[in-house]
Amino acid sequence: MSSNSTNTNSTAATGGTGPSSSGGKSSTSMVIPNNETFAALFGLSLLFVIVFFAVLTVPRLLASLHHQRGKAFFREGWLLKPKKSAAARAKDALRRSVFLPPAQPTRQPTLRRGLVTSPAPFANDIDYSDEGHGVPASASVNIEGGGARPMSVAEEEGKYPAHLRTLVRHHREVRSAGAPAHVPSTSTILRSLPFAPWFSRPFFPNHVDGASNGQACMYLLYAAGFIVVAFLMTSGTGNLKRSGWLVIVQTPLVVSLGSKNSLVGFFLGRGYEKINFFHRWMGQLMFIASLYHVIGYLILWIRRNVEARQSATHIEAWAAFAGFAMIGVFSLPVFRRSSYRLFFNAHWIGYLTYLIAICYHVEEALYWSLATFFILGLDYICRLFKSHFTTVTLTALPDFGATRIEVPRLTRGWKAGQHVRLRAFTFKLGLFAFAEAHPFTIASVSETRNGQGVILYVKSAGNWTKKLYDAAAEPGKGGLENGNGTFLNFNASLASLETLGREEAAEGKGPALDDEKGLPAAATTSTRTLVGFGSGTTMKMVVEGPYGGPCGHMMRSSFTSSFVVAGGSGITYGLSVVEELIRDVEKLQSRTRLIGLYWIVTDPACLIPLLPTLTSLSNRVSYIPTLRFTLTVHYTRAVSPAFSAKVKSLPGGGLPRDIHLEPGRPNFKTAVEDFVKWKTNRLARGSDGLSGVLVGICGPGALARSVREGVDALDDDLRRSVGGVEIEEETFNW
Numbered sequence: 001m002s003s004n005s006t007n008t009n010s011t012a013a014t015g016g017t018g019p020s021s022s023g024g025k026s027s028t029s030m031v032i033p034n035n036e037t038f039a040a041l042f043g044l045s046l047l048f049v050i051v052f053f054a055v056l057t058v059p060r061l062l063a064s065l066h067h068q069r070g071k072a073f074f075r076e077g078w079l080l081k082p083k084k085s086a087a088a089r090a091k092d093a094l095r096r097s098v099f100l101p102p103a104q105p106t107r108q109p110t111l112r113r114g115l116v117t118s119p120a121p122f123a124n125d126i127d128y129s130d131e132g133h134g135v136p137a138s139a140s141v142n143i144e145g146g147g148a149r150p151m152s153v154a155e156e157e158g159k160y161p162a163h164l165r166t167l168v169r170h171h172r173e174v175r176s177a178g179a180p181a182h183v184p185s186t187s188t189i190l191r192s193l194p195f196a197p198w199f200s201r202p203f204f205p206n207h208v209d210g211a212s213n214g215q216a217c218m219y220l221l222y223a224a225g226f227i228v229v230a231f232l233m234t235s236g237t238g239n240l241k242r243s244g245w246l247v248i249v250q251t252p253l254v255v256s257l258g259s260k261n262s263l264v265g266f267f268l269g270r271g272y273e274k275i276n277f278f279h280r281w282m283g284q285l286m287f288i289a290s291l292y293h294v295i296g297y298l299i300l301w302i303r304r305n306v307e308a309r310q311s312a313t314h315i316e317a318w319a320a321f322a323g324f325a326m327i328g329v330f331s332l333p334v335f336r337r338s339s340y341r342l343f344f345n346a347h348w349i350g351y352l353t354y355l356i357a358i359c360y361h362v363e364e365a366l367y368w369s370l371a372t373f374f375i376l377g378l379d380y381i382c383r384l385f386k387s388h389f390t391t392v393t394l395t396a397l398p399d400f401g402a403t404r405i406e407v408p409r410l411t412r413g414w415k416a417g418q419h420v421r422l423r424a425f426t427f428k429l430g431l432f433a434f435a436e437a438h439p440f441t442i443a444s445v446s447e448t449r450n451g452q453g454v455i456l457y458v459k460s461a462g463n464w465t466k467k468l469y470d471a472a473a474e475p476g477k478g479g480l481e482n483g484n485g486t487f488l489n490f491n492a493s494l495a496s497l498e499t500l501g502r503e504e505a506a507e508g509k510g511p512a513l514d515d516e517k518g519l520p521a522a523a524t525t526s527t528r529t530l531v532g533f534g535s536g537t538t539m540k541m542v543v544e545g546p547y548g549g550p551c552g553h554m555m556r557s558s559f560t561s562s563f564v565v566a567g568g569s570g571i572t573y574g575l576s577v578v579e580e581l582i583r584d585v586e587k588l589q590s591r592t593r594l595i596g597l598y599w600i601v602t603d604p605a606c607l608i609p610l611l612p613t614l615t616s617l618s619n620r621v622s623y624i625p626t627l628r629f630t631l632t633v634h635y636t637r638a639v640s641p642a643f644s645a646k647v648k649s650l651p652g653g654g655l656p657r658d659i660h661l662e663p664g665r666p667n668f669k670t671a672v673e674d675f676v677k678w679k680t681n682r683l684a685r686g687s688d689g690l691s692g693v694l695v696g697i698c699g700p701g702a703l704a705r706s707v708r709e710g711v712d713a714l715d716d717d718l719r720r721s722v723g724g725v726e727i728e729e730e731t732f733n734w
C-alpha cells in the first residue's frame, strides 16, 4: 500500500476500508496535504519548540565553554574514566589547589571541643552572630534595593591584620580572573514579569509529586495541537487515518525523549530523567490516538458490514497495536511503582513488536521505524561506551540503612549531581540481576586529591537494594555489621584524611591499584581503609554513566551562595554538590562564598557513617579564607543513647564545629529567608557583588515542595539584591 505525497482528503467517510490505507480518496477539488504530511508538520513544529528551548540555554553554554576553555567542557559529565597515572595526579594536585593544607599539619581538624586549635586565617570573616534574628547594627547591606556598595580593595584589606593583606588582594584578583561568569537563568530574568512566578507553582497544590503550572501548560498545548491536527480538514476515516499517522510520525521523537542518550537531551542540556516527563505525556496521547484509530475502524466495519473478516486478517495491525497497548498499560504508575521490572520489560518487548509490525501495516512507516531504530542504536552504542565492567567494594552501613559502594577504578569524568546505572553480575541479587540497571547518584567528586573513585550510597528500599545490603553485610566479609567500623576508625581518619591524599599525590604513590582487578592493593594505606570503607565484600558490576546533572549548562560555582537541601538518601546529591563547590573554590575557579547544607533524616544515627566525609569537607573549608560552610542535620526520631554515647566519645567530645543537630523538621520559609536575607546579603559587604543564590533540592516530593514554597515566598526586591534565586531539583523517582 502506498500513499501519495499530496492528495485530496475526502470530507465524507468514503475512504479505504482498513487502517492500512494511508490517504483519502479525492472528492473535492481543493488540494490539501495528505495525512502523513499533516502529521509530519506537527512533528516538525515540536522540533521547533525543542530548538526554542535549546536556544535559551545558549548564553549559559557559551559562558561554560568560555570558562572551561572549550575542550575542558567535555572533560566532566560525559564519560567515566579510570585513574590518571600517579605522576599526572601529583602534577595536577600541585597545579590546581592553592588552598592545600600544609604537608605536615600545624593544626588538628577544627572541632567544637577538645582538639580545637586556632581557626584558619580569617576563615570566619563573615559575622553570623545575628543569624536570622534581626539586622545587625553594623550591617551595611541594603536588602531592599540592589545590594550593598562593593567594598574597595583598601577597605577589605583594612579589615585584616597586615600579614594577611597580601593574601586578600591575591585571592580577590585570582578569584575574579578564574571565576565563571554568572548568567542568570531565563526564569530568573523573566521573574519580574506579571504571572511569571505562577509557572513554577504546582498545578495540583496538594499533589506533592505533580507537575508545575509551566509543565501543565506544555501538556495542554501539546494535547490541543494533537487534537487540532488530528481533526483539521478531515473527517470520518480521514481522521482515523490521521490519528494513525500522528502515532507513526511521532515515534522517533517520543523514543528520543525517553532514551538515556538522546540528541534532544544534549541540545537542551538536560539529562534523560529531566525530559522524561514529556516522553510519558506524548506516549499517553499517542496511545489514546492509536486506540481511537483501532476502535474507529472496528465501529466502521461493524456499521457497514463490509469486509467483516478484514479486522481478523489485519494481523500486523493488531500486532502493532498490541505492542503499543503493552507499553501504555504497563507504564501506568501502579505497575511502574510496584514492579519496575514488568514496566521495563513491557517497554522493550512492546516497542520492538510495534516498530516491526507497523512497517507491514503501513509501507511508508518503514522510514519512521528506521529513524527510530537509528535513535535506539545510537543510544545503545553510547551506553556501550559509557559502560565499565569492574569490581566494586560494598560496605553495609547499618546506622544509615544503606550500602556504600565504591568503584575504585573510576576516578574522573563526572559532575556533581550526576548518576550512574548499576548492573550486578552475581546470583546473590537474583538469577537475572544482570538484566536490571538501577540508578544511583554519585556522592563523590571527580579527580579528588586522594584519588578516590565513584562512591554511591544505596538505601535499602526494595528487592534489589535489600539483597545488595544483605550481600554487603554477609558475616565475615569485613562489612560494618555493628556500625562500629567507621566509628572506630574515625579518630584516625580525621587526623589523616586531609593530609594523606596530598602526601600520596606528592610522593606519586596514590592509592595503588591492582591493575588487573582494579582494586586497591592490599598494602596501600589509603584514605578509604583509614575510614573503614572499602574493606567489605567485592562484587562484579557494570557501571554505566554518567547521566543527568546540572540543567541547561548551569555552573554551580557561578553563584555566590548555595543552599542545599537533602532528604534521606538525597544526601548523595548534597555531598557531591558541596564537595564540588569546595573543590572549585580551592582551584580559584568559583564565586561561591557560602554553602549551607541541610540534611533531613528520621534517625540522627545516619550521620555517623558520613562523619569522616563531612568533617573532611569542613576541614577543607577551614583553610579557605573566603568560604563559609555549615551543615544542619534535622532529625525526627528520638536520639538513641547509643548515638549520644558515640557523639560524646568523638574527638573533642562532640560534633565538629560546623555540623549542627536540630530536632524536628525545618521551617523552610524561615530557613530560606534567613539564608538569603541575612547570610548571603551580608556577603555584599566584602565582595565584588553578588551573583545569585542556588537552592539545590534532592529528596521526597513533600520536602521539595516545602523548599519551593520557601523560595516562592521570598520578596522580589530581596531576590534582585542577591542576583536572583534559582532552584535545582533532583528526584529519585519518575
Ligand SMILES: Cc1cc2nc3c(=O)[nH]c(=O)nc-3n(C[C@H](O)[C@H](O)[C@H](O)COP(=O)(O)OP(=O)(O)OC[C@H]3O[C@@H](n4cnc5c(N)ncnc54)[C@H](O)[C@@H]3O)c2cc1C
Pocket: 273, 336, 337, 338, 340, 419, 436, 437, 438, 439, 440, 441, 442, 457, 458, 459, 460, 461, 462, 463, 464, 465, 466, 548, 569, 572, 573, 731, 732, 733, 734
Ligand atoms: C536519577 C536517580 C538517582 C537515584 N539515586 C539514588 C541514590 O543515590 N541512593 C539511593 O538510595 N537511591 C537512589 N535512587 C533510587 C533507586 O534507584 C531505587 O531506590 C532503586 O532502584 C530501587 O530498587 P529496588 O529493586 O530495591 O526497589 P523496588 O521496590 O523494586 O522499587 C522501589 C522504587 O524504585 C523505583 N525503581 C526500581 N527499579 C528502578 C530502576 N531500575 N530505575 C529507576 N527506578 C527504579 C520503582 O519505581 C519504585 O518506585 C535514584 C533514583 C533515580 C531515578
